[in-house]
Amino acid sequence: AQSVTQLDSQVPVFEEAPVELRCNYSSSVSVYLFWYVQYPNQGLQLLLKYLSGSTLVKGINGFEAEFNKSQTSFHLRKPSVHISDTAEYFCAVNEGYSTLTFGKGTMLLVSP
């Protein structure tokens, strides 16, 4: 069964600093991977997705993620964060079924 681990529940960072949010998954088959962002009191919005092809995926708002099959990881990065990036970020995996498995989320807290 697939599972997703987001290693950090909270990541505090200063504005304009780089950030990495970590995501590991467990699966023995090919997977599709997603990162979602949730701003306060809103639904989830897709940041980026990996279905196939290049392992470096670029998303909205300057975020990118790298799929590493050998380490079963899909870490999210941004070279310089803004206050407006403060939100909760969810990693999700699909093994080819009709459902996604979500991690428990990482709260990114950006301070001036």
Added chain:
Amino acid sequence: NAGVTQTPKFRVLKTGQSMTLLCAQDMNHEYMYWYRQDPGMGLRLIHYSVGEGTTAKGEVPDGYNVSRLKKQNFLLGLESAAPSQTSVYFCASSALYNEQFFGPGTRLTVL
């Protein structure tokens, strides 16, 4: 395109009352989902549907029922609400293997 809409946005129930949450999508998606979100628990799948007239149980289905009579609508019912069902409920829809599109959520409080 409205995307995914949810009705109502907020609701307060007393223990034992019933209610139905409505989800509608205008993207012609086959797949629809109901999740609940609780602090520190992430999103947990309640029920889902892979097409009109079909439903299936997710991770936490107890206490909930669903129906998908029309392709664009997915209803979530609570027959006898309990305080443990206080949560934020999200509906989503997708095409197969593709990203899920989420509604804005319904905040439910059961007293």
